[in-house]
Amino acid sequence: MREVIVLLIFLSFLQGYSFQEDKYVTSDSLSVELKKNRDYILFQEDLDKVYDFIEEKIRENPDQTESYYQLYLERGFKENNYNIQSFAYYYLGFIQYQKGNYVLAIKYGKLLSDLAENQKDKEYKISAYTLIGNSYFKIRYYNEALKEYLKVLEITKSNNLKDKEFSTLLNINNIRTRIHQYKEALESYEETIISLDKKENKEIANYYGNYLSAVLGAGVCNYLLKDYHNALNYYNKGLKLSEDYKLIPFQINFNNTIGETYIAINEYDNALVYLNKAKKLIKRENQVFDKALFTTNFHLATLFFNKGEHSKALEYLTENFDSINSEEKEKQVEKITEMYDLAQRSAENTGNTEKQIYFANAYKRIIDSRHQDDVNTKDQMYEYDLITLEEKNQDLSSLNSKYIIGLVFAAILIVLLLVHQISKQRTNKVLFEKLQSEKIEVKPPKPNPIIKKDFITNEKVKLLFEKLQEIEKTNFFLEKDCNLYNTAKLIDTNTTYLSKTMNEYKQQSFNEYINELRINFFLKEMKMDSKFRSYTIKAIAGELGYKSVNTFAAAFKKQTGLTHSFYMKQISKDVHNTKK
Template structure:
């Protein structure tokens, strides 16, 4: 580490890369000229040693320094240079990293169109290079823009696909367990935030529970903050302000930062909680200090609406109507700008879809011009397509009618059944254990009584409910258990458990409005299934209906 920046860049570049990098980190928040001088020395050293990767890292450092000091235009110009350098020197990893960085920057310097342009370029290059990590990075960034534009459901679907990718990705020298855990936790966090936007608290809590399973030592530095941030947001939504404050304080303690934007976010997080507690003077102190320390730039005004809203509310409740009016006007202005940004994002996606459609349409027209004789086949194909669509439409209505009939039949069975266990009573044609003669009569009674006891305790709703655990709780073995269930119920063990679960679900969904508001995934886990797919399969097998259709119809009659 050098002690004085009076030395020339040439002298600084004689130091090891690590030493120069330490100096960049030391000054990147506090002294821009010194930090940039160190980065330029890093570039010079990379040139001298003919190391293009290190040279690129020095160039990227300058762009990052500009971002730290909120000089977004200069950061964008430097980032474009890093992209060009990576292209010219065949550095595909660095090229993809430059595209990702440039996409992030566009939110502050240009338009959503340009942001999506860079993210889509990143996606194309990642797919061409078969780089799965950057492909997922691009998809997640595009999903974040979708979320921002108001298409949160589509963003959630993208996040879920990415989650599945990281969960199934094998470990290797470049992807260790800590990186895997950190990526999964990050996506859990995105999913939780998206569900909070949709006011789907039960789903957000589900992902929060998954996040808590990770220990801090199992994650990259700072990722542990997600564990507390999501809990803080959930607590805030539920007006548990003390818990919200404690979790936010833990989040910022886990990952302290000198970055002024982080300090502004912290002021907003704590300030809005104090507003919720109606401690308005303290809220003003926190929020005003955060704003005064940060000094919002013009390009950031569109993202400050929530902050100004809370500050206006705090001033209004202290009787300072002049300041309240001032910040309320700033809130309205910020909100209008933010809504325009959202609309621009939405239009960008529509524009992309239109462009894709036009491309396909133009290809058809071009093909027609090349070979006019094929026109009749296109007409024929169009007619077939229309007929196919009509057929699918007819099939849809027939299926809908059939489902409505199945629902009415199921409803009648519910009303007629003396108890929930009698609604669905599946019988298996092929039984695993037919011979019951070897089971002592006393043991048979013990098993039957034990099963009834476990049914009353609703043990079948637990995911751990399998033949081994049931046999152990009753005090018998799995063979005897299977024989008795086969003989007395006419079904195998799995069918017996599934019938209990589906009957419980049918009845509870009919009687419990809150349970009906759960997501299918949450319902599945509540009744003992590990996945929504598994639950849906058994529900449809037993009732002939998808659970979503059953829930919709129940809502219509209650």
């Protein structure tokens, strides 16, 4: 009932609270240049001239791009012009996407999709859904990204928009690859290649880009499935086609992937030929900040590390680090953690303790930074969803019958909450009884007999898990500084190997593994130790190695399906009844 009362208070608060997004750019926020040009953008009758004017000003001063499109959006609102609003929303979202502000990009994408759906405009629907999907993909919300891509796919198929259909299929396959559905992705890539080979599809827009992307994706899936022979077949086919079409970026990608594959099968001389070709092509392009160069150097460093030439490996990695000279650039490099890990191991093998410590700290900093970015993104998504909810409630409050609607809505919610509460109590009771009937113990891992990575052998995996089981007896997982790096050190391995082995043989991340050990320890102590049951929740979280109660609560809920407070109350009741 307390939850119902809180909800009613919250609803009454929303009824009296007005949230309205600022639709217009205030004069105070404009630069001197924009103030001069504002009237022209807002009142020039010929829209083609306005568009050309904005394009010219953006070329002169790219930093003002967003402000000019905000002004253009203002005109769209003043004139209630759908086309202007849609155009401005798309480009404002695209700007945020390029800047890495993916939550804002999603916001603009949804505003555009709402407009396009009202107007039944399929072109802007496709643009909106694709922008939203790409943004979700960047923040690793893969399920949400897939929903958007499937909307695009439905429109493109029903309207025979072949070029966009193939591009969307490639996006969907990219998601499949990221969530390790390699076989499913490979089948789809192969079907896409067969479709693109048909005569009627060879005239579509961006044909070569779609075709080469599909070939590259098929090669990557074969590589990840350890079918290196077929991976090389696809990569070589793609390289030849990219050379025929004179598409330099694809030539660089295929030379890199061929080199990577030859490293995997220990043919280092062949790998060196292709990686050097990739590097020459990159230098010919002469880009200031070229991500492909970092990939090439990373592969070269891996090659020389595997050959035992650790100083040479460090040279290539140092070349990368000299170019990646800011945290903003670090975030744009996909394999930056692997680079620092390899650099730390190379420094260790050369006996350079100072560099070893530096690279180890850099690796930890990146891991912490990415974790914080994830937390910030989730917070922003929560705030955005809350604002959206408030806007919808504000729209409802403008209706004359808002009070009656609010009462009816509240009454329905109360009934639903009561039903939900009863159902939840039953479910919780079942879950609790199941937990109590189970014997709490950490079962030894069962290594998967299928080898998933070339550098992993069954014997190595068995030895690693034996070491893990040994240190589990010491309750190492209860330490606050228990992390991937420190655990890898405890069992004489490196973070990359430990993480990949956990993912592929235990089918869980390192953090999931530690949480499982901690929660099992908690369940056991709650059953057996009366002193432990007397601790505050904050003290218990600290005893388990968690830095906050919220982190412990989330881990417990994920593993058991129950809240920690419900479980602890039930345990206390059971103990009390047993004593009676």
